[in-house]
Amino acid sequence: MADLFLIARIAGRPVAIASDQVESVVDLGEIVPVPGADARVRGLAALRSKVVTVLDTHVVLGLAADTAVQGRAVITVIDGHHYAIRVDALEDVTPGTLQPLAGGITLGPDWRAIGCGFVEIGGEPVLAIDLRAMIPGIAAAA
Amino acid sequence: MDDLLQEFIAETRETMEALAGEIVAWEAEPSDRARLDAIFRFVHTVKGSCGFLDLPRLARLSHAAEDVLSAVRAGERVPDAGLVNAVLAVVDRIGEIVEAIDAGAALDDSGEELLIAALQGEAAPAVQAQASAPAQRAPTRSVRLTVELLDRMMSGMSDMVLARNELARRLRETGDPAVEASLERLSLTVAEMRDTVTRTRMQKIDALFSALPRMVRDTAAGLGKSVTLAIEGADVELDREMIEMMRDPLGHIIRNSIDHGIEAPAERRAAGKRENGALHVSARQSGNQIIVEIADDGRGIDVDKVIARLAAAGRSEAELRALPDKAKLELVFEPGLSTKDEVTEISGRGVGMDVVRANIEQIGGRIELSSVRGRGLRTTIHVPLTLSIISAIVLGAGEQRFALSRQSIEEIVRVRADGSVRIDRLGTTPIATVRDRRLPLVDLGALLGLAARDRAEPEMLVIVGVVGGSYALAVDSVLDTEELVIKPAAPAVMAPGFYAGQTLPDSGRPMLLLDSAGIAAAAGLHFTRETSAAAPAEADAAEPVQPALLFLDLDGVRRAVPLAAVDRVEPADAAHIHFTAGELRLSVEGRLIPLAAQGTLDGRETVSILRLTDGAGELGYAIAEALDIADLPCALAPAREPGPIAGVVGWQGEQIEMLDPHWLFAEHAVSAGDGAARPVCLLAGREAGWMATFLRPALERAGYRVATALKPGETPSLTLAMDDDAVDADAPVLRLSRERRDGADAIYRYDRAGLVEALARHAAGGRR
Numbered sequence: 001m002a003d004l005f006l007i008a009r010i011a012g013r014p015v016a017i018a019s020d021q022v023e024s025v026v027d028l029g030e031i032v033p034v035p036g037a038d039a040r041v042r043g044l045a046a047l048r049s050k051v052v053t054v055l056d057t058h059v060v061l062g063l064a065a066d067t068a069v070q071g072r073a074v075i076t077v078i079d080g081h082h083y084a085i086r087v088d089a090l091e092d093v094t095p096g097t098l099q100p101l102a103g104g105i106t107l108g109p110d111w112r113a114i115g116c117g118f119v120e121i122g123g124e125p126v127l128a129i130d131l132r133a134m135i136p137g138i139a140a141a142a
Numbered sequence: 143m144d145d146l147l148q149e150f151i152a153e154t155r156e157t158m159e160a161l162a163g164e165i166v167a168w169e170a171e172p173s174d175r176a177r178l179d180a181i182f183r184f185v186h187t188v189k190g191s192c193g194f195l196d197l198p199r200l201a202r203l204s205h206a207a208e209d210v211l212s213a214v215r216a217g218e219r220v221p222d223a224g225l226v227n228a229v230l231a232v233v234d235r236i237g238e239i240v241e242a243i244d245a246g247a248a249l250d251d252s253g254e255e256l257l258i259a260a261l262q263g264e265a266a267p268a269v270q271a272q273a274s275a276p277a278q279r280a281p282t283r284s285v286r287l288t289v290e291l292l293d294r295m296m297s298g299m300s301d302m303v304l305a306r307n308e309l310a311r312r313l314r315e316t317g318d319p320a321v322e323a324s325l326e327r328l329s330l331t332v333a334e335m336r337d338t339v340t341r342t343r344m345q346k347i348d349a350l351f352s353a354l355p356r357m358v359r360d361t362a363a364g365l366g367k368s369v370t371l372a373i374e375g376a377d378v379e380l381d382r383e384m385i386e387m388m389r390d391p392l393g394h395i396i397r398n399s400i401d402h403g404i405e406a407p408a409e410r411r412a413a414g415k416r417e418n419g420a421l422h423v424s425a426r427q428s429g430n431q432i433i434v435e436i437a438d439d440g441r442g443i444d445v446d447k448v449i450a451r452l453a454a455a456g457r458s459e460a461e462l463r464a465l466p467d468k469a470k471l472e473l474v475f476e477p478g479l480s481t482k483d484e485v486t487e488i489s490g491r492g493v494g495m496d497v498v499r500a501n502i503e504q505i506g507g508r509i510e511l512s513s514v515r516g517r518g519l520r521t522t523i524h525v526p527l528t529l530s531i532i533s534a535i536v537l538g539a540g541e542q543r544f545a546l547s548r549q550s551i552e553e554i555v556r557v558r559a560d561g562s563v564r565i566d567r568l569g570t571t572p573i574a575t576v577r578d579r580r581l582p583l584v585d586l587g588a589l590l591g592l593a594a595r596d597r598a599e600p601e602m603l604v605i606v607g608v609v610g611g612s613y614a615l616a617v618d619s620v621l622d623t624e625e626l627v628i629k630p631a632a633p634a635v636m637a638p639g640f641y642a643g644q645t646l647p648d649s650g651r652p653m654l655l656l657d658s659a660g661i662a663a664a665a666g667l668h669f670t671r672e673t674s675a676a677a678p679a680e681a682d683a684a685e686p687v688q689p690a691l692l693f694l695d696l697d698g699v700r701r702a703v704p705l706a707a708v709d710r711v712e713p714a715d716a717a718h719i720h721f722t723a724g725e726l727r728l729s730v731e732g733r734l735i736p737l738a739a740q741g742t743l744d745g746r747e748t749v750s751i752l753r754l755t756d757g758a759g760e761l762g763y764a765i766a767e768a769l770d771i772a773d774l775p776c777a778l779a780p781a782r783e784p785g786p787i788a789g790v791v792g793w794q795g796e797q798i799e800m801l802d803p804h805w806l807f808a809e810h811a812v813s814a815g816d817g818a819a820r821p822v823c824l825l826a827g828r829e830a831g832w833m834a835t836f837l838r839p840a841l842e843r844a845g846y847r848v849a850t851a852l853k854p855g856e857t858p859s860l861t862l863a864m865d866d867d868a869v870d871a872d873a874p875v876l877r878l879s880r881e882r883r884d885g886a887d888a889i890y891r892y893d894r895a896g897l898v899e900a901l902a903r904h905a906a907g908g909r910r
Contacts, residue, residue, distance in 0.1 A: 032542065032652050035590035036638035036664075044635070044644060044652035049300030051644045051652040053632040081632040137633035 002095035005119050007126060008074065008087040010057050016096065016119040016128040023075045028054065028084060038136040042066065045084060047075065052082040060134045062110040076131045085131055096121055098128055150191045151244045152286070157184055158237050159349075162356035165230055169359070172221035181229065182211040188236055199254065200239055206258040207232040228260040289383055292343050299332075299339045300627075304650050306332055343383075347425045347432070348376035350385050350392060354423060357393060361400045368407060368417060369400055374424035380432055384525060387505045388434070391498045395436050395521050396421065398495070403440030403519050413516065415439065427549055432525045439518040443511070445470045452476060471511050475499045526630065534626045534655065536647075537604065538619035540592030543653055545626055545645060550658040552605040552612060554620055565599060565616075574603055574614035581605065584665040585616045586656075590640065606658045613667055615658075624648075628655050639664055687773035692798065694766045696741030696749070700798060702774055702791070703763070707803040709755040711768050716746050719764065725810065728762045736810040739764040740786060756807050763806065774798065820847040821859035827867030829878075837862070840894070844901040860904050864888075876900055 004019035031043040031054050042056040042065075052075060058066040066086060073084035096119035101107070107115045107127075116130040161184050168177035185207040192201035207229055213219040235257060242248070306329060313321055351373050362369040380388075404410075404419030411417060422437040445467075452473060453459035462473065477496040502509045507525040534545040535554070555563045555576055563576050565583060572583040585600060586592075600616040628643040631654070635641060642657035690702040691711075718729045719737060726737040728751060735753075738761060743749060752763040778789040778800060786809075788802030823846035825833040830850050838848045841862075852858065863869045865877040865888035877888035878897075889896045 030651060032654075034635050034638075034641075034654065035542070035592055036640050038634050038637060041632075041634045044631075044654070046304075046646055046650050046652050049297045049304065049646060051629065051631075051646050053635055079633075081630075083632065135632075135634065137637050 002097055005094055005096045005121075005126075005128070006074065006090065007092040007094060007121065009089040009091060010085075010087050010129075011061050011063055012088065014091065014126050016121070016126045017074060017131060018098070018128065019093070021076050021131045023077050023082070025072065025074055025090060026084070028071060028073045028086070039065070040134070040136045042086065047082065047084070050082055052084045054084040054086065055134055055136075057086050057134070060114070074131070078132055078135060083131070083135055085134060092121075094121055096126075147243070151240055154188060154191075154236070154240045157187070158233070158240075159353055161233070162353045165233065166355040166359045168221075169226045169230070172226060175215075178211065178215060178221070181233070182208065182215065184233070185211065185236075197239075197243070200236060203232050203235055203239075203254060203258065206261050210261045224260070228257065231257050232261065287342075289343075292339075295339050296343065296627075299336045300646065302332055303336060303648060304646075307648060307650060343381055344379040345382045345385055346376060347378045347380050347385065347434075350388055351376045351423065351425070354392075354396065358396065358400065358421060361397050362404075362419075365401060366406065367400060367404055367419060369404060369419040369421050372420070372422045374422070375426050378425040378427055378432060380425075380525070384432075384505060387501065388523070388525065391501045391509075391523070392423075392434065392436070394495075394498050395523075396423070399436060399438040399440065399519065399521075403438045403442070405441055434523045434525065435520065436523075437518060437520040442513040442515045442517055442519050443471060443474060444515070445473070445513075448473045471513055474511070475509075534624055534645075535604070535620060536622040536624055536653070537586065537615075537617045537656075538621055539587040539590060539617055542590075542592055543621065543651075544586070545624070545647075545653050545655045546604065546606070546615075546658065547642075547655070548623065550606050550608065552607045555603050555605065557599075557601045557603065563603065565603075572616075574616075576603065576605060576614065579612075581612055581614045582665075582667050583614045583616055584661060584667070586661070587616075587618060589661065589665055606662075608659045608662050611667075613662055613665075615661065626653075626655070688776050689771060690774045690800070691752070692769040692772055693750075693752070694769055696739055696743065696746075696764060696766050698741070698766070700769070700796070701765075701787075701801055702772075702798045703752060703754070703801040704803065705771060707754050707756070707801075709753040709760070712751055712753065713748050714751045714762075714764075715748055716743050719743060719749070726764075728764075730762075735760050735762050737762040737764055738786065738806050738810050754803055754806065756803070759807060761806055761810050763801070774800070820845060822847050822849050822852070822856055824852060824858035824861045824873075825850045825863075826861050826869050827863040829864045829867075833862060833878075837897075840898060841901065844898065846901070860901075864891075874904055876904060 005016040006019055006022055006025070007014060007016055009015070026047060028045050028047075031045050033043040034041050034053075040055055040059050042054040042059075044051050045054050046052075054073065056066045058064060068086070071086060071088070072090055073086050076083050076085065098117045098119055100117050101115065106112070111127065114129045114131075114133040115127050116133075117128045118125040119128050120126075161181065164177045164180045168174055168181060171177070185204045189201060189204035189208055192198070192204060210219065210225065210229065214221050214225070219225065235254065306325075310325055310329070313325055354373065355371055358369055358371045399421060400419070404421070405413065405415075407417040410419065420439045423435070424437075425432060425434045427433075449459060449462045449470070452462055462470070465473075475495050475498075499509050502523055502525075505525060507523055510522045510524070511519065512522070513519045533548045535548055535551060537544050537546055553576075557563050557565060561575075563574070565572055565574055567573070572585070574581045574583045583603075587600065600618055602617050602620050603614040604617055604620065605612055606615050624647055626645040626647060628645050630636075631641060631644040635644065635654070639660040640657060641654045642660070643655045645653050645655060647653055689705040691705050691708055692700060692702045695701050714728060714730065720727060720729075726739055727734045728737045730751075737751070743764065746766075749764045750767055752765055752768075754761045754763055772793065774791050774793050778791050780789040781787045781802075784802070784805055786801060786806055787799045788805070789800055790797050791800055792798075823841050825837075825848060834848065834850055841848050846860065849856075849858070858873045861869055861873050861875045863875060863877055865879045867877075869875055878891040879888040880891060882890040882893070889900055891897075
């Protein structure tokens with residue numbers, strides 16, 4: 001059975017995001033920092049009448065902080081709060097089937113927390129990620 | 143028809159909620175006409191609707207109640223306890239029937255005849271209702287909306303505001319004044335609309351509190367207790383959804399207080415408390431929270447009993463005993479606990495405090511207890527402001543802006559060159575001095591890591607009040623005041639503890655609401671309630687005070703007199719005051735009393751008279767008006783020379799002259815006093831008439847009471863007679879002569895100096 005996946009590029013790598021996690025895809029405007037918060041929180045941005053919490057995917061993946069001023073983001077709603085996950089680029093929306101990581105494949109430490117399987121697209125395996133696992137301050141993998 | 147019925151049910155339900163408080167108030171004060179009218183209007187409205195909707199049972203009940211109430215209104219019946227109870231029973235029954243109709247369930251109609259019979263009372267004649275004009279039914283127009291719909295309205299509204307801002311920006315570039323004027327109009331409308339829409343979700347907490355009087359009354363009555371309920375802060379606004387979620391927990395806590403907390407009247411008497419238990423329910427907004435407090439003066443929580451219960455249920459007693467006090471108190475939240483020995487119908491229905499706490503925590507709140515054995519329990523519910531509009535000040539720190547609730551701000555001051563507001567350092571710790579207060583200082587920019595290292599000290603200080611004390615928050619700028627819709631922020635944003643929520647102001651840039659208590663905690667400030675509350679009381683006790691009457695004197699000076707010296711203050715007609723015989727005198731109550739005054743009576747028709755007393759004598763002191771009674775410090779800077787003013791005291795930054803009652807009495811009241819206690823001077827002989835006329839003042843001045851005849855048992859200390867009178871006296875006799883004769887033992891009767899000297903000599907001898 002095929003689900004829809006959003007294929008995006010994060011930190012230079014293609015990833016697949018299950019479409020039921022995605023509320024919308026937007027271009028973010030100005031980001032207001034939140035002093036004192038976890039480094040994974042890039043800041044707050046206005047999305048029409050809503051305030052969304054913008055996550056820095058680079059920091060989540062153990063890279064240097066993202067400094068891009070504007071860009072694409074995937075909006076997901078978790079526990080009633082809106083989060084924007086910065087992505088470098090959006091490539092496609094495609095049906096696919098989530099397959100478990102098996103046969104001794106082990107992800108590197110930075111990706112291990114968010115990876116939840118892979119999707120085969122056009123003969124290439126693409127890592128599927130769980131957005132919830134990126135978000136600091138909530139019970140992960142609940 | 144169904145729509146009408148639904149509307150009737152909704153309206154009756156709403157009115158009944160509002161009425162609950164009125165009924166209890168009426169019961170406490172049956173002669174209160176306004177309450178009576180409110181209840182009358184209710185049954186009248188129900189009756190009217192019933193006839194129309196064909197609800198015969200409701201019609202009969204409401205009709206009977208209306209009859210009785212109109213008889214009370216007409217004065218034909220007295221609202222005694224029986225009548226009040228009967229009316230309450232009918233109102234309750236109406237509520238039950240309405241709920242039954244709504245649920246489509248059948249309700250047994252037994253007992254309704256009894257209710258109606260009870261209304262009629264003991265053989266009271268059935269009275270007709272036509273005496274009273276039927277109250278006009280005011281239609282309340284209301285609709286029910288889902289919260290979701292309101293939410294969509296709200297976000298649509300905010301989108302509109304942002305779109306308007308965008309449009310305004312674009313239009314300004316074109317610079318067409320006509321278009322800008324229409325946009326301005328649009329802006330006003332949008333702002334007004336937003337306000338209205340926002341308020342739709344808010345409701346006064348009164349909606350929650352109005353049902354309490356009735357509930358407390360019923361609960362207390364069912365237990366044979368008597369409870370006085372005080373409600374405060376009913377106009378605090380809260381999200382409607384939150385109000386509904388609070389309803390059950392609040393009711394449960396109150397029932398618990400009355401059932402378990404407040405003792406039976408006899409027990410209260412034995413404990414030296416008033417028979418009526420006191421229950422205090424209050425709501426207030428504090429920063430980003432609404433705090434609802436329920437305090438009773440009952441027996442408090444018996445921690446030992448709670449532990450015993452839990453131990454009996456298999457917990458380790460030693461372990462429980464080792465808990466800190468606070469944790470012990472919180473054991474009441476353990477599931478399945480009841481400290482009451484017997485289960486009662488009121489609160490022993492299996493719903494424990496564990497459920498209450500779960501309910502509160504479900505809406506993101508928390509519950510705290512503070513209990514004093516034998517003195518009472520205070521339950522505090524903190525509820526977050528999920529969606530609320532607060533009036534906030536926008537502050538700048540570094541490049542960023544933050545909002546701070548105005549309610550937590552005491553004042554905003556700027557560091558001043560004259561030193562009245564300044565920043566000092568104790569070691570490396572900065573402190574702020576604002577006039578006479580020394581406050582801990584928190585630099586917002588530094589705390590949040592926003593400030594550049596080399597910037598100058600901030601100049602704006604926002605004095606923030608938190609529980610237990612205040613601190614100064616140093617900011618770079620104070621920008622604006624704005625009404626903001628505050629929404630909860632994501633957990634990761636709340637985690638640092640600095641913020642209370644987030645908001646999107648008209649600028650379209652998200653802004654964080656600062657949490658004043660969280661900032662104090664993050665900055666490591668500790669306030670202890672004990673020190674701040676107890677210190678002023680000690681200071682007061684250290685300085686002896688005396689109660690004094692403050693008044694405005696005739697010369698316009700504020701003076702005071704020790705309250706103990708004042709018998710009373712009364713008005714007097716200026717026409718009754720005359721300067722006679724070298725002294726001001728007031729004729730009052732058919733006699734004269736000496737009057738002291740500083741300043742002039744000219745131009746006044748009436749004055750106030752301080753009637754001073756030293757226990758025996760009396761003296762008046764004329765003033766313009768009495769001002770106040772205050773505790774003035776006993777410490778007094780004495781006056782340079784004796785006079786009517788004893789000295790000056792400092793009070794609330796004022797210098798108050800204190801009268802010297804001793805000097806006033808010494809000066810003015812020598813001739814006053816109790817005549818009966820004075821020595822008697824008997825005027826004897828043929829010239830007694832002349833003496834009484836001519837010599838009385840001199841004699842009285844010398845301290846004698848003058849008599850021409852002795853009362854039985856009275857002995858004169860001095861007898862005054864002419865030198866040729868025959869006097870048989872056992873007291874000294876002073877003789878006067880008609881002619882001036884040197885060397886005689888009599889004094890020439892017009893030798894005033896000689897006479898006064900002789901009188902003084904005798905007086906001294908007599909008192910020796």
